[in-house]
Amino acid sequence: MGNSSRMTFFFIYTLLRRGLLLACLLLATPAWCAEILLTAAEDGDGVQAFAQALAQQRPEDRVTFKPLKDLPAPSRLPANTRLILLDLPGLDWRLQETQGPPTLVLRISRLQAHQRLGTTQPPRISLLWSDPPLDRQLRLIANVLPQARRIGVLYGAESEFLLPELRQYATPMDLEIVPQRWDNISDSRPLQTLFRNSDVLLGLDDPQLYNPKTAKNLLLSSYAQQLPLVGPNAGFVRAGSLASTYSDQSDWLAVLNRLLDHPPATWPRSLYPDHFKVVGNPQVARSLGIEQVDESSVAARLDEGEKRP
Structure with missing residues (x-):
């Protein structure tokens, strides 16, 4: 083989090696950015x-x-x-x-x-x-108030559609949903009726029923009847309900990060975050004579329950 042929061979060989190396690098890194x-x-x-x-x-x-x-x-x-x-x-x-x-x-x-x-x-x-998923809120009640069986639920015209789903989750847990419609928030009689027939009140995330105007009446009635209120969200726990599950910014970022790693065609039509936390109000627990909610321990038990097949 002459010198020119050898140079041509090594030149082509070098180009091939570089091409293969470039191809490997392209395969090892993302082909596009979203x-x-x-x-x-x-x-x-x-x-x-x-x-x-x-x-x-x-x-x-x-x-x-x-x-x-x-x-x-x-x-x-x-x-x-x-x-x-x-x-x-x-x-x-x-x-x-x-x-x-x-x-x-x-x-x-x-x-x-x-x-x-x-x-x-x-x-x-x-x-x-x-809003917190209904089944998770029911399992929260079962964890912090295991003796409770009758779950009182206030609802309005806008939130009534959630009742069948709530009953569906409650039945396998041997819990009874006690619904009470509350159309006039100035009328406390539906509250009193519900409290007499319930062991605990589960708040739906319905701003017509749970808002700054109704909070005082709801919470004072709850204390007077020694009836815990669970939910409807973390903000209401700070106002005076016993406990709730919730997801914060870090939880939502984790959900988004997972979804964005996949093609949009695979995204679910709707989704609750897998990541969540539990918040409790120690002062409310003391006033109701209930053991203080161990937030991290209860959250871990709820999370373990959701991972079971």
């Missing part, structure tokens, strides 16, 4: 902190936040965008058109979705529920 767009009607510190936390969690992706007022119609956004809505105005805007990028909706409760969507499921939209 365009993740967060939006909300209000551009506050909390929203910015959430967007920054998500960006830090996903350094390979391009994570941006834009106020809702600065966005075009949903159908005019690039199809490869992964859209995350952080408030209800964002969902109302997204529902204006069926066309639009795959969308994850945060901070929406079952009741809020039912008000807007009924039983329909819009395509390419996944709802991540903000």
Whole structure:
């Protein structure tokens, strides 16, 4: 083989080696980065902190936040965008058109979705529920108040649709749901009727029933009847209910991180976060003569129960 032939051979050989090395590197690293767009009607510190936390969690992706007022119609956004809505105005805007990028909706409760969507499921939209799942709340009651069997539930016109599901979860646990409609929050008689027939009150995340105007009446009546109130959310525990499960920002970031690792076509239509915590009110427990809730221990037991087949 002549010198020129050998040089040509080694030149081609070197190019092949470099090409194979480049191919291996391309296979070992992500082939693309996702365009993740967060939006909300209000551009506050909390929203910015959430967007920054998500960006830090996903350094390979391009994570941006834009106020809702600065966005075009949903159908005019690039199809490869992964859209995350952080408030209800964002969902109302997204529902204006069926066309639009795959969308994850945060901070929406079952009741809020039912008000807007009924039983329909819009395509390419996944709802991540903000209210505690009913079965988890019932298992919380079973853990902290094992003697309770009659679960009193106040409901209104907007939250009545949750009762069949609640009964479905309660039956295998040998719990009885005692429902009481409360249409006039100025009338305490439905409360008194429910308290007489219940061992514990489970609060649904219905802002018509559980709000700053009703909190004093509900909580004082609960103390007077020595009847614990569980839920409806972490904020109400701080106001004076006994305990609740809840998911915070770190829990939601974990959920988003998992979903964004997969193609949007695989996203569920709706989802409760796998990650959650338990909050209890020690002062309320003492006033009701109940053992203080061990938040981390109870959360671990509930989590273990959910992982069982």
